[in-house]
Amino acid sequence: MEVDLVAEPVLKVEGIHTFIGKHHILQGVSFEVHPGKVTVLLGRNGAGKSTALRSIMGLLPPSQGTIHLKNRKLQGMKSYEISRLGIGYVPEDRGIYNLLTVEENFRVAMIKEDGKTRERMETVFDIFPDLKKFWKTMAGNLSGGQKQMLAIARPLVNQNELLLIDEPSKGLAPIIIDHLIDSINKLKGMTVVILVEQNFYMASSLASDFYLFDDGRTVHHGQMEELVQNEELKKKYLGISS
Amino acid sequence: MTPNQRKWLPTLIVLAIFLSPLSLISPKTYITLTISGLAMGMLLFLVASGFSLIFGFLSVLNLAHGALFTWGAYIGFTSFTLINEWTGWGGSDSIFLNIAIFLLALILAGLLVGLLGIITERLVIRPVYGSHLFQIFITVGAMIVLEELVRIVWGPNDEVMPVPISFMGSWDIFDVVVSKYPLIAIVMGLILYFVILMILRKTRLGTIVRAGVENPEMVQVMGHNIYRYFTGVFAVGSALAAIGGGMWATFVKSIHPAMGGEVIIFALIVAIIGGLGSITGSVVGALLVGLSYNYVAYLVPKAALGITMLLLVIILSFRPTGLFHEGT
Numbered sequence: 001m002e003v004d005l006v007a008e009p010v011l012k013v014e015g016i017h018t019f020i021g022k023h024h025i026l027q028g029v030s031f032e033v034h035p036g037k038v039t040v041l042l043g044r045n046g047a048g049k050s051t052a053l054r055s056i057m058g059l060l061p062p063s064q065g066t067i068h069l070k071n072r073k074l075q076g077m078k079s080y081e082i083s084r085l086g087i088g089y090v091p092e093d094r095g096i097y098n099l100l101t102v103e104e105n106f107r108v109a110m111i112k113e114d115g116k117t118r119e120r121m122e123t124v125f126d127i128f129p130d131l132k133k134f135w136k137t138m139a140g141n142l143s144g145g146q147k148q149m150l151a152i153a154r155p156l157v158n159q160n161e162l163l164l165i166d167e168p169s170k171g172l173a174p175i176i177i178d179h180l181i182d183s184i185n186k187l188k189g190m191t192v193v194i195l196v197e198q199n200f201y202m203a204s205s206l207a208s209d210f211y212l213f214d215d216g217r218t219v220h221h222g223q224m225e226e227l228v229q230n231e232e233l234k235k236k237y238l239g240i241s242s
Numbered sequence: 243m244t245p246n247q248r249k250w251l252p253t254l255i256v257l258a259i260f261l262s263p264l265s266l267i268s269p270k271t272y273i274t275l276t277i278s279g280l281a282m283g284m285l286l287f288l289v290a291s292g293f294s295l296i297f298g299f300l301s302v303l304n305l306a307h308g309a310l311f312t313w314g315a316y317i318g319f320t321s322f323t324l325i326n327e328w329t330g331w332g333g334s335d336s337i338f339l340n341i342a343i344f345l346l347a348l349i350l351a352g353l354l355v356g357l358l359g360i361i362t363e364r365l366v367i368r369p370v371y372g373s374h375l376f377q378i379f380i381t382v383g384a385m386i387v388l389e390e391l392v393r394i395v396w397g398p399n400d401e402v403m404p405v406p407i408s409f410m411g412s413w414d415i416f417d418v419v420v421s422k423y424p425l426i427a428i429v430m431g432l433i434l435y436f437v438i439l440m441i442l443r444k445t446r447l448g449t450i451v452r453a454g455v456e457n458p459e460m461v462q463v464m465g466h467n468i469y470r471y472f473t474g475v476f477a478v479g480s481a482l483a484a485i486g487g488g489m490w491a492t493f494v495k496s497i498h499p500a501m502g503g504e505v506i507i508f509a510l511i512v513a514i515i516g517g518l519g520s521i522t523g524s525v526v527g528a529l530l531v532g533l534s535y536n537y538v539a540y541l542v543p544k545a546a547l548g549i550t551m552l553l554l555v556i557i558l559s560f561r562p563t564g565l566f567h568e569g570t
Contacts, residue, residue, distance in 0.1 A: 083465040095460035
């Protein structure tokens with residue numbers, strides 16, 4: 001299975017090794033992400049998918065390997081510098097500031113106001129209309145789905161090259177997940193998305209490319225429709241059988 | 243206890259502490275004690291708010307905060323003395339010149355101790371972020387060093403804190419004796435509280451600080467250099483301790499090198515009662531401690547410190563994280 005490599009990758013991760021304390025979590029992870037696509041990182045719990053996102057963001061700097069955003073090397077950079085290059089990050093726990101209003105959450109997320117900020121906000125409101133409705137509401141009072149939407153929408157206030165989303169479907173009802181799929185699909189024109197997802201239905205509904213993680217390594221990659229039809233891979237690495 | 247009852251708990255405790263002494267004390271004495279308690283509360287608020295802000299944002303239990311308070315008192319003392327020697331404003335009949343010299347001394351104390359706070363954060367605190375045990379050891383060490391430096395610079399003896407002439411004495415309002423300085427301290431404390439609150443609520447900087455209290459890592463991945471904010475908040479917390487030190491010294495009219503150690507116990511109690519990381523919690527906690535201390539000190543002097551401990555135990559048994567959430 002081959003990923004379309006015609007376009008220059010937006011992000012290229014090559015052979016990264018990451019430790020958490022003494023634990024060797026990522027043991028040579030490589031993947032690349034191309035413009036206009038949603039790439040999903042799949043694998044069982046503890047396979048290293050979330051750690052890969054945290055490594056890209058500089059929260060768990062890799063001890064070996066390289067990460068490039070276009071031609072820019074990210075190693076040695078601090079998280080805030082990486083973010084300022086145009087990478088938005090939505091962590092697994094959503095990272096919502098519950099004691100701040102929706103508006104204030106956006107205010108913190110906005111790195112710099114420019115001529116297109118208003119336009120981007122209009123697009124955000126088109127995709128997530130509830131956020132406009134609850135603009136002055138404490139984020140802690142939003143429902144789980146609304147919080148997830150806020151978490152995904154916040155980074156979009158900036159001009160991002162890339163958006164990393166960790167387990168957006170976690171803890172959400174199926175109907176909310178469908179709504180979220182629609183919303184993330186609308187983001188495709190705004191930014192390149194890397195998704196970490198356990199929910200195969202959501203992953204297959206959104207992604208064009210996939211990478212399979214197992215024991216801290218990337219073991220397979222390709223186009224999503226191929227994985228959908230490959231029962232053996234799904235059973236072996238994701239524990240899914242039809 | 244239902245959530246609704248819990249919501250009203252802080253108000254009920256404040257009202258109980260505020261009104262119950264009326265049954266034991268004459269109204270005139272009660273008013274005098276209340277003003278004194280509110281003044282003490284506002285001064286404690288200045289110390290505790292800095293301590294609480296630093297804990298909430300940096301997650302650092304800064305036990306050197308009391309030493310920064312002492313430095314504030316001494317710098318305020320020296321500034322006031324020097325400016326007064328040059329200008330004579332402290333002894334002037336003009337209340338405006340009296341206020342000017344007092345504010346100048348406090349501003350200088352705040353600025354210089356803020357600078358000292360920056361140095362302390364960069365050299366002492368930054369290497370131990372994330373390790374509470376090392377933070378306790380190293381901030382106790384910093385406290386000892388800073389306190390000894392006070393002894394080296396100013397000497398080990400007590401000094402009499404100069405007070406602007408208009409701040410001395412009292413007013414007699416309908417036979418109730420109201421000291422002037424406590425009222426000034428209350429007004430200044432309230433002004434500073436609202437200024438801090440406005441900065442935290444209405445500015446982008448304040449919003450980022452409140453966000454950082456909740457989730458500093460997320461602030462970092464949103465493109466903000468969290469360490470620069472850490473330094474800034476530590477400097478502001480230190481400056482608040484210094485202003486509190488200068489005002490406290492004017493209240494008690496004397497300074498000595500160990501004064502910070504005595505006040506930091508109150509500040510710690512206030513910050514815990516109010517909820518670590520909460521500015522509004524600090525002001526409510528400080529007023530509770532100030533009022534209860536003054537009422538009990540009048541009725542049963544030996545039990546004055548004990549009542550603050552009892553208050554701490556009662557509040558923590560109902561609300562283990564204090565009266566207010568962090569970031570409020």
